[in-house]
Amino acid sequence: MPENTEAAPETQKAVGEENGHAEEQSTEETNGVEKKEDSLKEKEEPVKEMKAVVLLSFGGYKGVKIMKKPEPTPQNGEVLIRVKACGLNFQDLITRLGAIDSPPKTPSVMGFECAGEIEAIGEEVEGFEVGDRVVALPEFKAWAELCTVPAKFVYKLPSEISYNDAAAISMNFVVAYIIVNELLSLKPGKSVLLHSAAGGVGLAIVQLLRTIEGITIFGVCSKGKHEELADAGIDHLIDRADYVNEIRKISPEGVDVVLDCMCGEDCNRGYGLLKPMGKYLLYGSANVVTGETKSFFSVARSWWQVDKVSPIKLFDENKSFSGFNLRHLMYQQNGADYVRSAMNEVFKMFIDGKIKPKIDSTWAFEDVCDAMQKMHDRKNIGKILLDPAQEPKPKPPTPVKVKVKKEKKEKVTSPTKEEAPKAEEAVAEENGKAEENGKAEENGKAEEEKPAAENGTDKVEEVKVAEEVKAAA
Amino acid sequence: MPENTEAAPETQKAVGEENGHAEEQSTEETNGVEKKEDSLKEKEEPVKEMKAVVLLSFGGYKGVKIMKKPEPTPQNGEVLIRVKACGLNFQDLITRLGAIDSPPKTPSVMGFECAGEIEAIGEEVEGFEVGDRVVALPEFKAWAELCTVPAKFVYKLPSEISYNDAAAISMNFVVAYIIVNELLSLKPGKSVLLHSAAGGVGLAIVQLLRTIEGITIFGVCSKGKHEELADAGIDHLIDRADYVNEIRKISPEGVDVVLDCMCGEDCNRGYGLLKPMGKYLLYGSANVVTGETKSFFSVARSWWQVDKVSPIKLFDENKSFSGFNLRHLMYQQNGADYVRSAMNEVFKMFIDGKIKPKIDSTWAFEDVCDAMQKMHDRKNIGKILLDPAQEPKPKPPTPVKVKVKKEKKEKVTSPTKEEAPKAEEAVAEENGKAEENGKAEENGKAEEEKPAAENGTDKVEEVKVAEEVKAAA
Numbered sequence: 001m002p003e004n005t006e007a008a009p010e011t012q013k014a015v016g017e018e019n020g021h022a023e024e025q026s027t028e029e030t031n032g033v034e035k036k037e038d039s040l041k042e043k044e045e046p047v048k049e050m051k052a053v054v055l056l057s058f059g060g061y062k063g064v065k066i067m068k069k070p071e072p073t074p075q076n077g078e079v080l081i082r083v084k085a086c087g088l089n090f091q092d093l094i095t096r097l098g099a100i101d102s103p104p105k106t107p108s109v110m111g112f113e114c115a116g117e118i119e120a121i122g123e124e125v126e127g128f129e130v131g132d133r134v135v136a137l138p139e140f141k142a143w144a145e146l147c148t149v150p151a152k153f154v155y156k157l158p159s160e161i162s163y164n165d166a167a168a169i170s171m172n173f174v175v176a177y178i179i180v181n182e183l184l185s186l187k188p189g190k191s192v193l194l195h196s197a198a199g200g201v202g203l204a205i206v207q208l209l210r211t212i213e214g215i216t217i218f219g220v221c222s223k224g225k226h227e228e229l230a231d232a233g234i235d236h237l238i239d240r241a242d243y244v245n246e247i248r249k250i251s252p253e254g255v256d257v258v259l260d261c262m263c264g265e266d267c268n269r270g271y272g273l274l275k276p277m278g279k280y281l282l283y284g285s286a287n288v289v290t291g292e293t294k295s296f297f298s299v300a301r302s303w304w305q306v307d308k309v310s311p312i313k314l315f316d317e318n319k320s321f322s323g324f325n326l327r328h329l330m331y332q333q334n335g336a337d338y339v340r341s342a343m344n345e346v347f348k349m350f351i352d353g354k355i356k357p358k359i360d361s362t363w364a365f366e367d368v369c370d371a372m373q374k375m376h377d378r379k380n381i382g383k384i385l386l387d388p389a390q391e392p393k394p395k396p397p398t399p400v401k402v403k404v405k406k407e408k409k410e411k412v413t414s415p416t417k418e419e420a421p422k423a424e425e426a427v428a429e430e431n432g433k434a435e436e437n438g439k440a441e442e443n444g445k446a447e448e449e450k451p452a453a454e455n456g457t458d459k460v461e462e463v464k465v466a467e468e469v470k471a472a473a
Numbered sequence: 474m475p476e477n478t479e480a481a482p483e484t485q486k487a488v489g490e491e492n493g494h495a496e497e498q499s500t501e502e503t504n505g506v507e508k509k510e511d512s513l514k515e516k517e518e519p520v521k522e523m524k525a526v527v528l529l530s531f532g533g534y535k536g537v538k539i540m541k542k543p544e545p546t547p548q549n550g551e552v553l554i555r556v557k558a559c560g561l562n563f564q565d566l567i568t569r570l571g572a573i574d575s576p577p578k579t580p581s582v583m584g585f586e587c588a589g590e591i592e593a594i595g596e597e598v599e600g601f602e603v604g605d606r607v608v609a610l611p612e613f614k615a616w617a618e619l620c621t622v623p624a625k626f627v628y629k630l631p632s633e634i635s636y637n638d639a640a641a642i643s644m645n646f647v648v649a650y651i652i653v654n655e656l657l658s659l660k661p662g663k664s665v666l667l668h669s670a671a672g673g674v675g676l677a678i679v680q681l682l683r684t685i686e687g688i689t690i691f692g693v694c695s696k697g698k699h700e701e702l703a704d705a706g707i708d709h710l711i712d713r714a715d716y717v718n719e720i721r722k723i724s725p726e727g728v729d730v731v732l733d734c735m736c737g738e739d740c741n742r743g744y745g746l747l748k749p750m751g752k753y754l755l756y757g758s759a760n761v762v763t764g765e766t767k768s769f770f771s772v773a774r775s776w777w778q779v780d781k782v783s784p785i786k787l788f789d790e791n792k793s794f795s796g797f798n799l800r801h802l803m804y805q806q807n808g809a810d811y812v813r814s815a816m817n818e819v820f821k822m823f824i825d826g827k828i829k830p831k832i833d834s835t836w837a838f839e840d841v842c843d844a845m846q847k848m849h850d851r852k853n854i855g856k857i858l859l860d861p862a863q864e865p866k867p868k869p870p871t872p873v874k875v876k877v878k879k880e881k882k883e884k885v886t887s888p889t890k891e892e893a894p895k896a897e898e899a900v901a902e903e904n905g906k907a908e909e910n911g912k913a914e915e916n917g918k919a920e921e922e923k924p925a926a927e928n929g930t931d932k933v934e935e936v937k938v939a940e941e942v943k944a945a946a
Contacts (some may be wrong), residue, residue, distance in 0.1 A: 154915075276808060311736070321794050323791060325788050
């Protein structure tokens with residue numbers, strides 16, 4: 001598949017610093033002869049480009065740009081996917097903030113989840129054909145019109161699953177499946193405390209817990225979502241503000257399982273709620289992003305706050321503490337086969353009608369920062385998707401403050417929100433317009449509860465974080 | 474059931490200090506009228522007595538005495554069992570040493586496990602009748618001719634299960650069942666590192682693991698036992714001396730599960746052997762008793778040595794750490810129903826021929842210290858039982874150095890081994906005689922490997938421990 005192997009030299013210069021991935025590819029050893037031929041060919045042809053969500057620097061939203069990049073080519077073991085739908089996950093927020101471990105080298109195309117059609121196949125790939133409908137869980141690079149992914153992280157889609165549904169279920173339900181069906185092995189009659197119950201993974205976990213008889217679910221989420229989640233299958237909707245006492249009121253002896261994607265201080269609180277023979281499962285670190293002060297130091301604190309657990313205490317108290325980190329399992333711990341078998345189970349459950357994704361909203365690449373902000377503010381109920389083909393929302397009418405210095409070299413196709421700070425009220429209004437796009441029941445109400453100004457304050461703080469992170473780095 | 478409600482006043486004075494339990498019972502509030510009548514009755518009748526293994530003080534074997542005590546009477550919620558067989562468990566050693574948490578008030582009848590026939594039933598007991606064949610897991614008091622146990626810790630025996638088999642399977646297989654079938658929920662193809670594989674619980678775990686397809690078992694035990702365990706169902710018999718490297722040689726990537734009843738430094742070693750998605754389960758603390766120097770300070774160190782586990786590390790490494798402590802679950806954490814349902818499963822498996830206890834040896838009460846020493850030295854293969862009806866081994870021919878001071882008040886029916894230090898060689902010979910009792914294949918070979926003198930040294934050290942424990946208390 002030597003088509004579009006790499007950008008022509010002059011193009012590569014043009015995209016300059018921000019094109020880390022393409023550069024890395026071009027320096028990889030390939031057949032020398034072919035390489036030269038390609039270069040000649042490409043000099044004659046115009047470089048094919050694609051749109052991508054690129055992280056230029058860690059921190060606030062201003063580091064996130066929509067850019068044109070040379071189309072990638074699948075290397076050995078990779079497939080090239082024409083992306084139709086992308087999933088937004090919490091680890092995208094953690095990545096942007098730079099709080100993720102082993103972060104990508106910026107600039108880097110963002111995203112861990114996409115669905116689409118295979119457009120080309122690299123060498124040494126078996127079991128895939130051009131035209132296959134697939135979903136993929138690459139480590140970064142998913143949010144682009146085209147995406148190269150190692151075949152071991154690509155899963156063929158049954159015809160019953162649409163691209164949107166695929167992007168909505170694959171990450172969330174694989175996490176939920178491994179937690180509920182592999183790690184917990186719950187017996188009927190047990191009780192579960194679930195943090196972020198209204199998020200994509202939260203709702204996926206609820207659906208899988210509902211396949212077991214007599215499980216009592218305590219779902220923690222902000223009060224504003226309780227009404228909309230009335231039919232989600234959660235037995236007790238608990239406000240986050242005082243969840244420990246709320247749960248103790250209903251179940252004085254505590255719960256059998258805590259599913260925690262928050263980490264930080266919540267670990268200590270939740271552990272105390274465990275009954276004997278209870279299991280604590282930490283599967284995320286959302287507090288890294290949503291700490292109250294949102295400074296680099298609060299990020300660090302959210303880790304320090306976690307008390308270490310004494311094995312002797314676990315022995316004395318008949319408790320267990322588990323960690324689950326899909327990213328590490330897949331990309332660092334050789335867990336591709338394990339995840340593939342979980343993915344197959346998820347597909348089966350979808351086809352059998354046992355699970356059904358709840359999609360909160362779908363956004364254009366250009367509006368990715370609004371989408372991220374919505375997740376940051378915990379205003380989504382269910383999965384947030386990105387659609388590379390979707391038209392961006394109309395821009396605010398106020399003039400855009402364009403930054404020129406370093407970024408003028410970049411082919412920025414859409415200003416991000418931070419470049420139009422005065423337009424924040426307009427952004428809030430945009431959120432309102434999304435409701436008119438047929439998503440009123442999904443994201444409308446929560447949005448209305450918080451004044452637009454608060455949204456704005458958060459964003460400004462995020463920018464500050466970026467600078468603090470840089471300063472500390 | 475006012476028969477034998479309590480000892481007559483003069484008897485109580487006679488058994489004096491050592492009869493803590495009987496005293497406690499007699500001071501409990503009962504119907505005042507009945508009490509008086511009983512006292513009158515008993516003044517006329519001779520006080521009925523029973524033989525029991527009593528712990529007079531924590532530490533070495535000299536604190537363990539075989540004594541006559543007034544027959545106990547079941548209180549509300551209790552049944553009285555005529556004991557036919559008792560189980561020796563590692564926690565008996567830990568109790569004797571005083572290293573158990575919430576230790577009994579000495580003097581106290583020892584033992585956590587007995588099987589026998591119900592002889593009387595207290596008030597407010599349902600589901601049991603006099604004459605029922607039962608096994609019981611009381612918190613202490615099991616090693617006596619008669620034992621009162623709260624009915625919630627008593628389990629009716631199916632007719633297929635003998636008293637010996639009951640005492641051999643109940644504690645060990647309930648622990649094994651909860652570990653293997655409730656806590657691990659192992660999928661086929663996983664690998665398990667099992668400490669103390671030759672012990673009662675270890676062999677029970679092996680049998681239950683063998684009911685799952687394709688489990689690879691790495692069983693750690695002393696080299697001397699490997700030959701005898703050739704057919705036990707353990708895939709890789711590993712010598713304790715260098716087990717980490719031994720296992721790495723066979724499985725460089727480690728194991729999926731570590732089952733650890735050692736604690737201490739082994740926790741840290743074993744955790745490092747876990748694969749991603751691996752589970753560490755701590756279910757005992759044998760290192761408390763078998764630390765190299767066997768001093769009080771080494772007991773304490775075996776706890777300090779255990780590294781605390783960071784939840785973040787578990788999250789990063791996709792690992793879990795669980796603790797299981799049957800004693801706490803049953804007596805402190807309201808887990809009687811949970812244990813009863815596990816016990817029923819164990820009985821079913823026994824009747825179905827899926828499990829079969831391995832009995833190492835059966836001992837008279839009078840020889841309980843030899844039995845404990847055998848377990849201490851890890852020389853048993855399978856369960857050690859006590860039989861209240863069994864005749865003690867012939868005493869050594871050397872004159873016994875009788876202690877007279879404090880102990881002369883006690884009704885000691887048999888000298889313990891420490892009272893005859895010069896008889897140690899003879900004791901070793903006794904062990905030899907046990908072989909003639911038809912147990913040659915079971916405990917003979919291991920015994921021969923260690924010189925008798927070593928046995929003796931251990932015992933002397935134990936006495937030292939007793940003093941150190943006392944000094945520190």
